Amino acid sequence: MPRVFLRALLYVLLIVLSILFLVPVLWMLLMAIRPSSITVAEPLQLIFTPDFSSFAYLFTSGGGLKSLVASVIQSGIATLVAMPLAITACYGLTRWRYRGRNLLGMWYLSLMLAPPVVFVIPLFIMLSTIGVVGTNWAAVIAFQTFSIPLAVLLLRSFFEELPVEIEEAALLDGCSRWRILVQVFLPVLRPGLLVAAIFVFCFGWNNLLFVMPLTSGDSIPLTVRALSFYATSGVNWTYIGATAVLSMIVPMLLFFLFRKHIVSGLTFGAVK
Numbered sequence: 001m002p003r004v005f006l007r008a009l010l011y012v013l014l015i016v017l018s019i020l021f022l023v024p025v026l027w028m029l030l031m032a033i034r035p036s037s038i039t040v041a042e043p044l045q046l047i048f049t050p051d052f053s054s055f056a057y058l059f060t061s062g063g064g065l066k067s068l069v070a071s072v073i074q075s076g077i078a079t080l081v082a083m084p085l086a087i088t089a090c091y092g093l094t095r096w097r098y099r100g101r102n103l104l105g106m107w108y109l110s111l112m113l114a115p116p117v118v119f120v121i122p123l124f125i126m127l128s129t130i131g132v133v134g135t136n137w138a139a140v141i142a143f144q145t146f147s148i149p150l151a152v153l154l155l156r157s158f159f160e161e162l163p164v165e166i167e168e169a170a171l172l173d174g175c176s177r178w179r180i181l182v183q184v185f186l187p188v189l190r191p192g193l194l195v196a197a198i199f200v201f202c203f204g205w206n207n208l209l210f211v212m213p214l215t216s217g218d219s220i221p222l223t224v225r226a227l228s229f230y231a232t233s234g235v236n237w238t239y240i241g242a243t244a245v246l247s248m249i250v251p252m253l254l255f256f257l258f259r260k261h262i263v264s265g266l267t268f269g270a271v272k
Helices: 002-033 053-059 064-095 101-115 117-130 136-159 164-172 177-188 190-206 224-225 235-256 259-266
Strands: none
Touching: 002 117, 002 235, 053 064, 053 235, 064 101, 064 117, 064 136, 064 177, 064 190, 064 224, 064 235, 101 136, 117 136, 136 190, 177 259, 190 235, 190 259, 224 235, 235 259
């Protein structure tokens, strides 16, 4: 009887936590489909006729489609650039002993702990000098400031879990270090690589501070597009809600499609 009671209590707790996590998502969805005339009405009206005109505006003259493409390009290319660099960095941090190795690992951690605003002005000056401000490449380069350290921190523990005997056996068979990394390590680390890539992609997807001063025109991502609906004459909450819902679709789709791989990647190395 106590075991049944505890299990029921656990299920109730999980349901409550799920509702708490889903409330902001549902609120944004309701904000997007609620008619603008009752968006800020008091008291709050929960019964209304859904209005999808905000999504129609966002995909036509609101620039939502261009921002969606820009977000995918920026986050996707930033992930493709960061992952190979992080993989080679983790291989060097975990497979060789040299002076300053721990200091180098702490340097990667310090980049994650530093406030992002510290990097904005230097990045803007540097990217203005090379003439890429206002393009997708500005965001891709800026994202590396945190994408590479984030991927290193996620992947380093995965590399440390790999037995040294696997590498020694491959060396005895005549494999080079590069071949060991590509043909031996990467297939084994596939779940961890997928987890790191998804988190790096979501970091770029949700970033606002870096892309706000570095993008313009067709390179404006969804996070900055939502701010364009703030004006001196008022705030259009339906357009902001539609942009927020659109920006949530891609990360949620990624986590749904790769949910099994994400779980196996997060538990990689937990049991030897």
